[in-house]
Amino acid sequence: MKKWFVTLLVSALVLALLPVWAFAAPPAQIPEDKIEGKIYTLEPRETLSLVAAREFGNVLAFPAIVYFNNFAARKNPQLTLITDPNAVKQGDVILIPTADLVKAYLAGERIGPAKGDAPPDDPWGVVTVGPGEPVRIGFAAALSGAGVDVLGIDEKRGAELAVVDRPTLAGHPVELVVEDDLCSGEGGTAVANKFVADPTIVAVVGNMCSSSSIPASDIYERAGYTMVSPSSTAVAFTARGLRSANRVCWSDAIQGPAAAKFVYEKLGLRKVATIHDGSPYGEGLVNAFAEAFKAMGGEVVAQEAVSVGDTDMRPVLTKIGVNKPELIYFGGFVAEGAFLASQRADVGMENVIFMGADGIKAEDFIKSAGAAAEGVYASAADLATAGPGVNAFLAKYEATYGEKPPAPFHLHAYDAVNVIMDAIYHSAVQGPDGTLWIGREALNRAVRATTGYQGLSGVITCQPNGDCGTGTVAMSKVVNGQWVPAE
Amino acid sequence: MAVVSREARVSRAPAVKLSLNRIMLWVVGLGVTALVVWRIAGTAALGLYGPDVWLMQTLNGLVQGSMYALVALGYTMVYGILLMINFAHGEIFMIGAMSGYFVLNGFHQSGFLASNPVPALLITFIVGMGVPPIVGVLLERIAYRPLRRAPRLVPLICAIGASFFLQQAVRLLFGIRTKVYPTVAVLSGSWTITVGEREMRIQHMSVLIIVITIVLMVALYLLVRKTKIGKAMRAVAEDKEAAALMGIDVDQVIMVTFAIGAILAGAAGVMWGLWYKQVIHTVGFIPGIKAFTAAVLGGIGNIPGAMLGGLFLGFVEAIAPTALDISTQLKDVISFGLLVIVLIFRPSGILGEVLTGKKA
Structure with missing residues (x-):
């Protein structure tokens, strides 16, 4: 009697748990x-x-x-x-x-990978991921360095959360291989050489800075690697006809003129001075801004440049102050931007409006510039057009890292990882034992074929040159120590 | 060292021989100088910049130069005594800036800075000038003393290694995020004066930096010239063995030299933090390179040379882009170009490298 009862209980339990088990199993x-x-x-x-x-x-x-x-x-x-x-x-x-x-x-599944018994032929080579081995995706951003580290850490978190959300790819764990490129050309090439020397790296999310991305892309191009940058906005990055170079952000050919239009039409200013930090990003952005501003009929009274690492901006401000600009447009990053903004008052230019771009739109800018940050403008991604799920993402971000995103590109980094993962699904071939063969050229084609992908940062559709981002730019302003949308 | 007697200076190499090489160098140097003069004259003729601009740039340059000079003193004193370049000196400067940050930020958060700004600043300076000598002396004891009899290249490489070590140690200990000095209300005011038709502003802080620098330089001069330890330092600089035979504790003198250099660098670090606000573990790199340049410019091993070299370098960096009417981006090119030109005409720096009889 007792034995019979136990058997029944166990059977009932098994029957009850069966659907739960079936549900918990990875979807086919x-x-x-x-x-x-x-x-x-x-x-x-x-x-x-x-x-x-x-x-x-x-x-x-x-x-x-x-x-x-x-x-x-x-x-x-x-x-x-x-x-x-x-x-x-x-x-x-x-x-x-x-x-x-x-x-x-x-649940993170995509169409594919195709079934096959042998690795595909691929002119750029094939990555073989054995059963149970991880799919390794490189990630390169500046994780140290004054004023750029915060942007890089923010991107790294975005990419990490993408892997948290989709931990497996066709039965293989996904691994992010993180490297610090210092936002410099040397750092970018060093990381690129390291990645191309490692045949298990499938593709690269990066680089963060255009200064690193541009020299790195030449190395990736030769090695047949595909890179998807979350934030390299320099015009030159995708303008060289490289197949390796892709980005999910906008080009500064969009951002600069958008800022110029804002200054001319919304702020109603006619005399501006520009300063860039000598980086391809800063210089390209400022040139795009200045050209558009002049074309609208405005006057660029001074065009100056500083170097990354400069701290004393009073000399350059004193020099351009002679031309009495109404606004200073700056192409560069947090550290130099904060030095410029906070030293304005020392040379009697506190009434000159300071405006930057996505390179300074970070919490650290407000922290570093202090009271001088008040009233500073910056352009960055327009979150009004961002995709669904942003709020859930932000909640997860805060719960994981204990702070709000301190910089603007976490969503783009998240999307870059997802674009690569989807492309792997679409291009890879899976053997009967679960081995995944990823053809590098097929992967590159699949990335470039991305169409209408609804990412967190917006809709991602790749152009033939590798520009995949939405290109919607919105203006922000610091009010009471917070970045808020500028109307 | 700088303050070694004049007699020591006489014994340097005889007048430079006129070789073809030297003549060519002179031609290049004179050519560049002529170009610079022509360019400055062009800018002056343009009349774009009023006297207020020149005065402002001079002040900007003197403030920056003061900090270079204080750091340069550490390079030059160590060179004077050990004939080695302590490349970790920029990191000593960074440690001063960091220590000052932690103290001042603590006071800021507890409200002590707002209620008692002067004592808070004093304690900040004391800690900022107190921690670097500890690190500097430890560095000497651990990294340089065992190598004192090694070939000259060995301690140099060791210094570069020490520099990386200190930088990365601070990075690991205190994180990589930029640290921001709190704003000190009593220092953030300014005077407005009228120059020509235009108003110009002089920050209280800039005057304070120049005053503190002058006080520290005078104190250093008195220490080296008038005290017993100063006399010992001069003796060791001239001849270590002879000084040891005369009963001078050479190790102790070297230690004191490192400590004094570190105190000055610490003061410069705290002022750097108060003036520029942002500090990070790499903050010592560029000032370190610039201060080394300043020391060479003034004549390495020469204390007044380092003071002059620092102020001169800061001045040129600030004023040259305006004077030559070129992009400020090129200021580093200008300062290092200046170094080349000065070394063409005076291979041992503006005030001359002081060589003792033995070294020459």
């Missing part, structure tokens, strides 16, 4: 030929979020709709390719995937 991979769902024509004023909420009870499911739709659209000309999920219109024909597909997508 999504083979290409299993993309199923229903074809649907959008009604007037219907958005993808509405569709996602109605069909799946989850607004955050809409990136999954875009993903599967765009995949199916390549084979089915009847479907509309969604390049901007925020701009779908009545009459667009889309594929609404099955609930299982959406669930798999939200």
